[in-house]
Amino acid sequence: MxxxxxxxxxxxxxxxxxxxxxxxxxxxxxxxxxxPAHLVQVESVRLDSKAVAEAISAAGYTPQxx
Numbered sequence: 001m002x003x004x005x006x007x008x009x010x011x012x013x014x015x016x017x018x019x020x021x022x023x024x025x026x027x028x029x030x031x032x033x034x035x036p037a038h039l040v041q042v043e044s045v046r047l048d049s050k051a052v053a054e055a056i057s058a059a060g061y062t063p064q065x066x
Contacts, residue, residue, distance in 0.1 A: 002042045002049045004063040006056060009038055012062070022057035025051060039066070 009018060018040060022031050029044035036054050040063070043054050049065055056063040 002044070002047070002052050003066040004040045004053065005066055006040050006059050006061050006063055007038050007039055009035065009040070010024075011035075017059050018056060019060065021055045025055050029060065041043060 006014075006018070008016065012035070015035055019031055020032065022029055022042060024038075026046045028042045029042050029047060032041040032043075033039070034041075040052075040056065044052075053063045053065065
């Protein structure tokens with residue numbers, strides 16, 4: 001599982017934006033978001049941490065790998 005701290009993810013709209021961005025690059029990815037902890041976790045057979053970080057950044061957020 002790939003885990004990122006995304007401190008600038010603060011609301012439900014942010015969560016929806018990230019789910020959409022990650023779903024666009026792998027519709028089969030399992031995405032877990034813990035909004036209060038600012039954590040995004042992705043389980044995917046297709047994506048590596050670089051691809052996930054790039055998708056989060058492209059959506060306008062700042063990922064920090066955990």
